[in-house]
Amino acid sequence: MDSAGPGDRATYRADIDGLRALAILLVVVYHVWFGRVSGGVDVFLMISAFFLTASFARRLDAGRRLGVGRYWMRKFRRLLPAAAVTMLGILAASLLVYPSSTWPAIWRQTWASLLYLQNWELAFTNVDYYAREESIPSPLQHFWSLSVQGQVFIIWPLVFLVVAVIARRARLRASSLLVAAFGAIFLASLVFSIVETSSRQSFAYFDTRTRLWEFAAGSLLALLLPRFAASPPVRAVLGWMGLAGIVTCGIALDVQGGFPGYLALWPVLSTAAVILSGSGPSRWGPAALLSSRPLRLLARDAYALYLVHWPVLITWLVVTDRTSVGWLAGGAIIAISLVLARVLAAGVEEPMRRLRRLDGSAWRGAVAVVACVAVVAAPLTLWQWTERARVAALAQDFAGSYPGAMSLLPGADDVPDDVPLWPDATSLDDEWVALDGPCRDLYAPTDPLVAETCAETRSDGWVRDLVVIVGDSHAQQWAGAVLPIAEDQGWDVVALFKGGCSFALEEPPVDGVDDCPQWRDGALAFIEELRPSMVFGMATKSLPESADERALGGLEATVDRLRESGTSVVLFRDNPRFEQNIFFCVESAGPAAPECRRPREAVVAAENPASLVRGADVVDLVDHLCPDSWCLPVIGNVIVYLDHNHLTHSYARTLGPVLAARLTAIGKLG
Numbered sequence: 276m277d278s279a280g281p282g283d284r285a286t287y288r289a290d291i292d293g294l295r296a297l298a299i300l301l302v303v304v305y306h307v308w309f310g311r312v313s314g315g316v317d318v319f320l321m322i323s324a325f326f327l328t329a330s331f332a333r334r335l336d337a338g339r340r341l342g343v344g345r346y347w348m349r350k351f352r353r354l355l356p357a358a359a360v361t362m363l364g365i366l367a368a369s370l371l372v373y374p375s376s377t378w379p380a381i382w383r384q385t386w387a388s389l390l391y392l393q394n395w396e397l398a399f400t401n402v403d404y405y406a407r408e409e410s411i412p413s414p415l416q417h418f419w420s421l422s423v424q425g426q427v428f429i430i431w432p433l434v435f436l437v438v439a440v441i442a443r444r445a446r447l448r449a450s451s452l453l454v455a456a457f458g459a460i461f462l463a464s465l466v467f468s469i470v471e472t473s474s475r476q477s478f479a480y481f482d483t484r485t486r487l488w489e490f491a492a493g494s495l496l497a498l499l500l501p502r503f504a505a506s507p508p509v510r511a512v513l514g515w516m517g518l519a520g521i522v523t524c525g526i527a528l529d530v531q532g533g534f535p536g537y538l539a540l541w542p543v544l545s546t547a548a549v550i551l552s553g554s555g556p557s558r559w560g561p562a563a564l565l566s567s568r569p570l571r572l573l574a575r576d577a578y579a580l581y582l583v584h585w586p587v588l589i590t591w592l593v594v595t596d597r598t599s600v601g602w603l604a605g606g607a608i609i610a611i612s613l614v615l616a617r618v619l620a621a622g623v624e625e626p627m628r629r630l631r632r633l634d635g636s637a638w639r640g641a642v643a644v645v646a647c648v649a650v651v652a653a654p655l656t657l658w659q660w661t662e663r664a665r666v667a668a669l670a671q672d673f674a675g676s677y678p679g680a681m682s683l684l685p686g687a688d689d690v691p692d693d694v695p696l697w698p699d700a701t702s703l704d705d706e707w708v709a710l711d712g713p714c715r716d717l718y719a720p721t722d723p724l725v726a727e728t729c730a731e732t733r734s735d736g737w738v739r740d741l742v743v744i745v746g747d748s749h750a751q752q753w754a755g756a757v758l759p760i761a762e763d764q765g766w767d768v769v770a771l772f773k774g775g776c777s778f779a780l781e782e783p784p785v786d787g788v789d790d791c792p793q794w795r796d797g798a799l800a801f802i803e804e805l806r807p808s809m810v811f812g813m814a815t816k817s818l819p820e821s822a823d824e825r826a827l828g829g830l831e832a833t834v835d836r837l838r839e840s841g842t843s844v845v846l847f848r849d850n851p852r853f854e855q856n857i858f859f860c861v862e863s864a865g866p867a868a869p870e871c872r873r874p875r876e877a878v879v880a881a882e883n884p885a886s887l888v889r890g891a892d893v894v895d896l897v898d899h900l901c902p903d904s905w906c907l908p909v910i911g912n913v914i915v916y917l918d919h920n921h922l923t924h925s926y927a928r929t930l931g932p933v934l935a936a937r938l939t940a941i942g943k944l945g
Contacts, residue, residue: 290553293565294546295322296573298521303584303612305525307605312531314524316420317489317542319581323424324431324493325550328457331435332498335449341439343432348640350428354578355647357624358421361582362388362651365414366658368590373411374862376700380409382659388418389651391425398481405707405748405774408918410859411593414586419481421581426483427490434460450498457494464488465537472536475787485535492543500554507556514552514560520545579624580616587612596863666699673697679929680899682911690911697913698925700862706923708754710770718769718805722797724790728773729801732758734765740808743842745771745798746778747785748921750813753847755927756896756934757811763935764944769805771798778812780836781829799833803840809943810837814846814885814893817878819919820854824880826888834890844891845943850900851878852920857908866909875901892941899933 298315305313334341362385369381387396397419400406434456442449468485471478479485505513524530524542553562564570573580588608592598600608627643676694681687698706714720714729742761744754751772761768771778773794775785780799784791802810812833817824827833834844851873860871879901885893900906900915900922908915910926917923938944 288553289566289571290562291322291325291550291565292574293567293570294318294521294549295577296570297518297565298322299577299580300573301522301525303580303609306585307588307600307608308602309525310599311525312534314521314528314530314534314539314542317524317534317539318521318546319420320424320427320486320489321493321496321543321546322550324427324490325497327428327431328453328494328497331432332450332453335435335439335442335453341432341435343436345640346432347429348644351425352640352643352647353624353627354421354425355644356627357579357582357619358388358418359647359651360619360623361586362415363654364583365586366651366655368586369414370658372590373414373593374700374859376703376859376862377409377411377413378662378701379704380413381415382655384413384415384418385651385655388415388422389648391422393422394419394426394481394483395422398478401477401481402475408856410856410863412589414589417581417585423481423483423486427487430487431490431494454495454498457491457498461488461491461495464491468539469536472534476532476536479536480531480534489535489539489543492547496547496550500551503551503554505551505555507558507560510552510555511558511560513548514562517545517548517552518561518565521549576613576616576620579619580612583615583619584609584612587615662701666702669695669699670697677913677925677929678911679913679926680910680933681929683899683902684933692912694912696861696866696909698917698923700858703858703917703923706917706925707748707921708751708758708924708927710754710758710768714769718767720797720801722801724794725771725797725801728771728794728798730770730772732761732768732770734761734767739765741767741769741805742809742811743769743771743802743805743807744811745802746773746812747776748772748774749816749849750778750811750847752850752922752924752927753811753813755922755924756930759928759931760935760938760944769807771801773798777816777827778833779827779830780833782816782827799836802837802842806840807842809843809845811845811847813849814888814891815849815883817849817852817880819852820873820878822876822878822880824849824884826885830885830891831889834888838890843943845938846885846888846891846893848883848885848893848895848897850897850920850922851906853878853916854919856918857916858914858918858923861908861914866914871908873906875904875906878906892943894934894937896930896933896937899930 295318298318301313302315305311305315331341365381366385369378373381384393384396387393393415397416435453438449438452438456441447442452464484464487468479468488471482471485521542524545528538528541530538549561549565552560553565588600591600591604591608673694676691677697678687678690682690710730710732712731714726714731718729718731720726720729742757744750744757751770754770758768760766773788773791775788776791776794777784778795778798780795813827814830815824815826830846837844853873855870857871860868864871879897883893883895886895899910902910911929913926913929914923915926935944
């Protein structure tokens with residue numbers, strides 16, 4: 276998606292410019308009409324490295340200074356203005372038409388995109404068990420590839436600097452060293468890409484390290500291209516095969532789910548074939564088609580079109596409340612994107628390219644870059660600060676209006692119905708129960724796997740008891756009810772939470788949590804060493820939109836192990852689970868919407884399947900989630916669920932007094 280134009284290169288090739296246009300067209304068409312990824316981004320990555328390498332190699336060959344600082348400033352002061360304007364448009368659209376629950380993710384991703392780190396933001400979000408599933412795709416998601424490019428624009432000149440120093444001191448040919456350097460990067464990154472893609476593809480897709488070999492391929496092509504010799508017929512066949520490979524990549528391959536391992540060789544080798552084909556005379560090759568006026572005109576706006584098409588598409592989905600685009604609407608989205616791209620290119624990108632006086636020194640370019648960052652950072656910071664202030668004022672002004680589960684108790688006061696619901700949609704990231712900090716000193720596990728999941732909250736005064744809460748994210752949500760009791764009783768609390776890993780010796784983990792058995796064994800050994808007075812965990816597991824519910828596998832064996840160390844065990848019955856994100860339903864349809872509630876008999880088993888578990892006390896609080904015959908999305912002005920199946924911390928906290936009464940009834944509290 277490099278925005279370089281013909282004037283930026285010593286040797287301009289119209290066919291490669293047309294190839295860029297074709298690639299962006301494939302990206303747009305596949306995104307809008309097919310909901311797939313085309314492989315066009317891989318074409319861009321390779322082309323950008325091809326031109327970057329050719330430019331720096333010419334400087335080395337001519338004995339000129341590389342001017343790395345000026346290159347960085349010139350590159351980013353040309354890329355950032357159009358990107359900054361696009362981000363401002365996305366922020367404005369988000370404020371006006373996007374659900375407020377999406378704002379925190381948009382804020383984070385705007386910062387990440389502005390700093391060319393969006394790919395890492397998405398990579399870590401994709402493998403974060405606790406990351407909230409958004410109701411709609413992010414309008415900034417496409418900035419991941421621009422971020423990878425930006426990082427390579429930093430790294431690649433450093434490679435040239437190192438090679439230049441080595442070549443000068445060792446009196447070696449710089450071109451040979453460059454081939455060796457980029458060949459090593461190509462092999463190392465490709466092997467790493469194949470391995471990581473096979474083990475955690477969702478992370479690998481955005482990982483810069485798994486993409487470096489694609490850039491290295493473009494660099495090797497630039498360095499070796501002068502040595503390539505083939506007859507015109509061979510060039511023609513090679514070019515058309517490459518072009519066909521580029522066009523059909525997204526049809527033949529699952530680019531989103533299988534890249535960037537060895538499958539990404541398809542678009543990379545196809546791109547190389549097209550570039551090789553056009554490097555010499557070939558009457559019947561695709562160079563004439565790629566150099567045609569329509570594609571060259573589109574190439575003029577290729578960078579801007581990539582920037583605007585995705586937010587236009589996602590905003591259309593938000594406004595129309597749809598999940599897909601028909602042919603007519605898709606055509607309108609593409610037409611709007613083309614118009615906006617022309618406006619962005621003509622009004623921002625091209626004027627910035629013509630300001631060549633900014634290229635005279637690194638500091639002038641740096642001022643331009645900082646100005647672009649500030650144009651986005653200032654309103655973004657103001658928006659975030661304003662929202663935080665609004666939420667704080669909301670909590671203060673209506674502090675007594677959110678009884679939650681306490682509103683269900685006999686004799687409870689009437690709940691006011693004219694207050695905003697809690698938690699606020701922009702505060703959902705804070706609705707996972709968290710303790711004060713990592714475990715330390717006597718509470719620090721020696722097992723590294725267990726230590727990663729260990730957190731603690733200590734009593735301010737004299738400690739009566741130590742309690743442990745252990746298990747998956749459902750055990751974690753119930754900790755919201757335990758912590759108020761711990762504070763009142765003066766308990767120290769140690770929590771061992773691992774998403775997707777239930778604390779029962781024979782319970783299968785969620786797919787992808789491969790180290791669950793080892794963690795479970797280590798956690799059990801650690802608890803036996805701590806010898807707490809009480810352990811809280813989960814007793815059952817329910818199924819989405821079903822009254823089927825079962826006791827966790829190996830639950831009694833787990834309880835027996837804990838009791839042998841003198842520990843009392845309290846287990847929670849699981850809450851109902853849903854296919855629908857209940858918070859989003861409340862946000863979009865309102866708390867009284869029929870589609871946001873469920874009949875109790877449809878999602879709750881008639882009998883608690885763990886009620887007779889030997890050696891443990893099972894606490895069943897489902898009546899406070901599903902009073903009477905309905906499982907409600909809002910109780911006492913507090914939204915019960917933060918997603919499909921997890922309670923909000925705000926609601927779990929209101930269950931503290933209810934849990935305290937149950938613990939008192941079974942003799943666990945004095």
